[in-house]
Amino acid sequence: xxxxxxxxxxxxxxxxxxxxxxxxxxxxxxxxxxxxxxxxxxxxxxxxxxxxxxxxxxxxxxxxxxxxxxxxxxxxxxxxxxxxxxxxxxxxxxxxxxxxx
Amino acid sequence: xxxxxxxxxxxxxxxxxxxxxxxxxxxxxxxxxxxxxxxxxxxxxxxxxxxxxxxxxxxxxxxxxxxxxxxxxxxxxxxxxxxxxxxxxxxxxxxxxxxxxxxxxxxxxxxxxxxxxxxxxxxxxxxxxxxxxxxxxxxxxxxxxxxxxxxxxxxxxxxxxxxxxxxxxx
Amino acid sequence: xxxxxxxxxxxxxxxxxxxxxxxxxxxxxxxxxxxxxxxxxxxxxxxxxxxxxxxxxxxxxxxxxxxxxxxxxxxxxxxxxxxxxxxxxxxxxxxxxxxxxxxxxxxxxxxxxxxxxxxxxxxxxxxxxxxxxxxxxxxxxxxxxxxxxxxxxxxxxxxxxxxxxxxxxxxxxxxxxxxxxxxxxxxxxxxxxxxxxxxxxxxxxxxxxxxxxxxxxxxxxxxxxxxxxxxxxxxxxxxxxxxxxxxxxxxxxxxxxxxxxxxxxxxxxxxxxxxxxxxxxxxxxxxxxxxxxxxxxxxxxxxxxxxxxxxxxxxxxxxxxxxxxxxxxxxxxxxxxxxxxxxxxxxxxxxxxxxxxxxxxxxxxxxxxxxxxxxxxxxxxxxxxxxxxxxxxxxxxxxxxxxxxxxxxxxxxxxxxxxxxxxxxxxxxxxxxxxxxxxxxxxxxxxxxxxxxxxxxxxxxxxxxxxxxxxxxxxxxxxxxxxxxxxxxxxxxxxxxxxxxxxxxxxxxxxxxxxxxxxxxxxxxxxxxxxxxxxxxxxxxxxxxxxxxxxxxxxxxxxxxxxxxxxxxxxxxxxxxxxxxxxxxxxxxxxxxxxxxxxxxxxxxxxxxxxxxxxxxxxxxxxxxxxxxxxxxxxxxxxxxxxxxx
Numbered sequence: 001x002x003x004x005x006x007x008x009x010x011x012x013x014x015x016x017x018x019x020x021x022x023x024x025x026x027x028x029x030x031x032x033x034x035x036x037x038x039x040x041x042x043x044x045x046x047x048x049x050x051x052x053x054x055x056x057x058x059x060x061x062x063x064x065x066x067x068x069x070x071x072x073x074x075x076x077x078x079x080x081x082x083x084x085x086x087x088x089x090x091x092x093x094x095x096x097x098x099x100x101x
Numbered sequence: 102x103x104x105x106x107x108x109x110x111x112x113x114x115x116x117x118x119x120x121x122x123x124x125x126x127x128x129x130x131x132x133x134x135x136x137x138x139x140x141x142x143x144x145x146x147x148x149x150x151x152x153x154x155x156x157x158x159x160x161x162x163x164x165x166x167x168x169x170x171x172x173x174x175x176x177x178x179x180x181x182x183x184x185x186x187x188x189x190x191x192x193x194x195x196x197x198x199x200x201x202x203x204x205x206x207x208x209x210x211x212x213x214x215x216x217x218x219x220x221x222x223x224x225x226x227x228x229x230x231x232x233x234x235x236x237x238x239x240x241x242x243x244x245x246x247x248x249x250x251x252x253x254x255x256x257x258x259x260x261x262x263x264x265x266x267x268x269x270x271x
Numbered sequence: 272x273x274x275x276x277x278x279x280x281x282x283x284x285x286x287x288x289x290x291x292x293x294x295x296x297x298x299x300x301x302x303x304x305x306x307x308x309x310x311x312x313x314x315x316x317x318x319x320x321x322x323x324x325x326x327x328x329x330x331x332x333x334x335x336x337x338x339x340x341x342x343x344x345x346x347x348x349x350x351x352x353x354x355x356x357x358x359x360x361x362x363x364x365x366x367x368x369x370x371x372x373x374x375x376x377x378x379x380x381x382x383x384x385x386x387x388x389x390x391x392x393x394x395x396x397x398x399x400x401x402x403x404x405x406x407x408x409x410x411x412x413x414x415x416x417x418x419x420x421x422x423x424x425x426x427x428x429x430x431x432x433x434x435x436x437x438x439x440x441x442x443x444x445x446x447x448x449x450x451x452x453x454x455x456x457x458x459x460x461x462x463x464x465x466x467x468x469x470x471x472x473x474x475x476x477x478x479x480x481x482x483x484x485x486x487x488x489x490x491x492x493x494x495x496x497x498x499x500x501x502x503x504x505x506x507x508x509x510x511x512x513x514x515x516x517x518x519x520x521x522x523x524x525x526x527x528x529x530x531x532x533x534x535x536x537x538x539x540x541x542x543x544x545x546x547x548x549x550x551x552x553x554x555x556x557x558x559x560x561x562x563x564x565x566x567x568x569x570x571x572x573x574x575x576x577x578x579x580x581x582x583x584x585x586x587x588x589x590x591x592x593x594x595x596x597x598x599x600x601x602x603x604x605x606x607x608x609x610x611x612x613x614x615x616x617x618x619x620x621x622x623x624x625x626x627x628x629x630x631x632x633x634x635x636x637x638x639x640x641x642x643x644x645x646x647x648x649x650x651x652x653x654x655x656x657x658x659x660x661x662x663x664x665x666x667x668x669x670x671x672x673x674x675x676x677x678x679x680x681x682x683x684x685x686x687x688x689x690x691x692x693x694x695x696x697x698x699x700x701x702x703x704x705x706x707x708x709x710x711x712x713x714x715x716x717x718x719x720x721x722x723x724x725x726x727x728x729x730x731x732x733x734x735x736x737x738x739x740x741x742x743x744x745x746x747x748x749x750x751x752x753x754x755x756x757x758x759x760x761x762x763x764x765x766x767x768x769x770x771x772x773x774x775x776x777x778x779x780x781x782x783x784x785x786x787x788x789x790x791x792x793x794x795x796x797x798x799x800x801x802x803x804x805x806x807x808x809x810x811x812x813x814x815x816x817x818x819x820x821x822x823x824x825x826x827x828x829x830x831x832x833x834x835x836x837x838x839x840x841x842x843x844x845x846x847x848x849x850x851x852x853x854x855x856x857x858x859x860x861x862x863x864x865x866x867x868x869x870x871x872x873x874x875x876x877x878x879x880x881x882x883x884x885x886x887x888x889x890x891x892x893x894x895x896x897x898x899x900x901x902x903x904x905x906x907x908x909x910x911x912x913x914x915x916x917x
Contacts, residue, residue: 060153
């Protein structure tokens with residue numbers, strides 16, 4: 001029995017929504033980063049579901065590349081977070097308002 | 102049968118997402134996200150993308166999330182606890198462990214979609230979703246993105262090293 | 272000789288102006304005066320050659336001998352053609368010879384007069400002088416109204432530049448401005464007339480235009496023609512200093528004396544007369560316009576003559592005298608005797624330039640003194656100057672056989688013959704006034720007893736060769752120049768009249784011209800006698816009043832105190848203009864200036880303020896906090912998706 005496409009899409013949408021909500025709600029920059037990863041995962045799921053729906057296996061490749069990019073982004077992003085932490089001593093995103101005005 | 106497994110795994114994924122949203126301790130958030138990753142790997146399995154599921158566990162859950170955990174634990178102090186609803190003492194990691202067990206059980210007990218007859222017969226063809234198929238596609242049709250991805254990883258590597266160097270400033 | 276060569280006549284002085292004005296610094300050791308005189312000499316030489324060339328030509332179908340050539344098709348827009356072309360017919364030839372000839376003499380004189388200026392200023396002076404020659408030649412040699420106007424404006428500009436040559440002196444700068452602005456007022460009339468002419472007759476090139484004038488289909492009505500002619504004349508009143516735009520000429524005496532001689536006596540001020548003569552076919556079609564010209568000319572002659580009676584500055588006397596004589600020339604044009612007007616221009620150029628240069632010699636010798644009341648008995652110290660000055664004065668007053676007699680007399684005779692007896696009467700009266708103030712001038716300056724301090728008298732030295740040579744040449748011309756126009760009454764041909772007759776033939780035809788030959792010679796001799804008598808009366812009256820020191824004039828002044836004051840103050844014309852015209856204009860200008868400040872600056876500031884306000888509003892969104900940015904992104908995305916999907 002196959003998994004219907006709509007189910008996958010609903011799951012993906014819910015996960016993405018959770019990711020957005022988490023991003024807007026939380027103040028800890030690392031947690032915000034993690035919510036971005038969650039969003040990326042949701043997108044991955046969408047791609048795989050659609051690819052399977054069309055009978056292609058290219059979805060796997062796209063998802064693979066997205067994972068790669070997500071890895072790179074996580075590495076660099078976390079390096080930046082550490083630098084900022086060293087500079088400001090806080091992980092509260094609301095306190096980084098140098099660009100105000 | 103697969104549908105039921107799918108529903109359970111979906112519930113686990115959503116649970117992990119909620120945990121990410123509501124946990125006050127960043128470590129708890131990270132662990133919840135690991136649960137989500139694992140659940141999604143299971144979903145890929147139900148969809149027939151075995152290779153991707155393996156990669157998801159290995160890379161995403163096994164490397165990226167570990168990196169996040171490293172960083173979280175590096176700056177883990179009580180004052181960095183965020184707002185949220187979970188009780189602070191909730192032992193999230195244990196819960197995650199339990200849920201992971203559920204995950205494994207579910208996956209092992211289900212019949213994953215079998216590859217089609219036609220694909221098995223012809224040994225030139227690779228099974229869709231399998232590693233062979235992915236490899237074939239990656240090194241023929243998607244060679245350019247593959248190379249580009251390696252460049253991105255290189256750049257990220259260098260960038261991360263450069264950025265995290267201490268410059269003597271506090 | 273190819274006529275294109277004559278393009279050099281105006282071109283060479285232009286090159287000289289450029290050399291002196293722009294490149295002088297790079298050409299070390301070149302004397303500006305030398306360059307300037309050289310260029311004008313070349314022009315003069317070419318003019319003489321052109322003159323003989325012209326004499327040798329065959330007359331065309333109108334009987335006019337003319338050289339016409341186009342150098343360059345300047346403006347071709349629709350039906351409007353303004354080529355860069357030249358026309359040398361007897362009329363322009365006359366002016367060209369005067370401008371280059373007298374101009375050359377004045378250039379030579381300037382070398383001596385301006386010797387004490389530093390070399391950089393001299394370069395500027397000679398550059399402007401050459402530029403003036405160029406402009407004046409363009410004015411008279413152009414074959415269409417636009418080129419004439421080009422020269423017209425050019426001479427106005429050079430006049431301004433040269434009057435305010437000593438620009439560090441406030442009154443010189445102010446005089447230059449006054450000249451330029453008053454000129455400009457006249458120019459409005461000129462431009463309007465040009466445009467109207469084109470609109471009515473379809474062309475501004477002279478041969479074509481005059482051909483179209485004779486076309487009855489194009490006749491726009493007498494009123495239109497009169498208006499066009501009067502508008503042209505307005506320009507002439509500005510340029511040639513007639514009532515009401517003469518006020519700039521006396522002030523223009525602030526410039527160096529050679530400038531006064533060249534521009535304000537011999538050439539620029541005669542541009543108006545040239546223009547009227549050139550447009551004579553047009554003027555001939557409107558008797559009303561001609562009457563106006565004659566009346567204005569006569570009134571100016573008289574008015575300026577009266578003012579000149581009591582002026583104390585030697586140059587101002589000559590300035591008012593110039594205005595007066597210009598009035599005579601317009602009088603001549605007004606009664607249809609255009610050739611007589613041109614003749615008087617020629618003789619006037621000779622003797623007025625002579626008088627100005629002579630006064631320059633006096634001022635130079637006296638180290639800057641210009642008040643004749645403070646002079647006297649200069650005959651002993653400056654005998655040569657006295658002789659030439661006397662010659663010029665006799666010519667100005669119109670004493671036979673000097674040049675001025677023949678030209679002035681021809682004008683008066685033409686007036687009489689035309690039936691304008693009142694104008695004739697006033698003209699004769701003005702001649703008497705001319706004689707009076709001329710004698711007064713000569714006597715107070717050169718004769719009688721000295722009213723100068725003895726130490727000043729000792730320092731007087733005669734003028735250098737560069738200055739005296741032109742003086743003698745001009746004196747000679749003043750003496751014999753009359754030969755050009757000896758009337759037929761004496762049994763000889765009127766050389767100038769015959770030369771110019773073909774040019775004015777169509778005008779005379781329009782007016783149903785009376786030839787001079789049509790009237791009896793005895794009438795002419797009688798009128799000559801009357802004017803001579805008036806002249807001598809003027810001399811005698813002047814001698815009686817000023818002959819023995821200043822007591823009699825002073826007593827007369829006290830006796831007629833109010834009248835004396837009015838005349839001595841030039842009838843308060845400048846003051847009247849200042850109150851009636853200049854002050855309201857200044858008030859209006861200030862009003863609009865303030866309005867500009869309020870309105871336009873307000874608009875600009877308002878725009879800036881609006882942008883500023885908008886910026887303040889937008890700044891609300893720039894919190895610097897990532898989360899708020901994320902919120903707005905999400906909100907925007909949702910809205911966009913919603914819009915796309917519904």
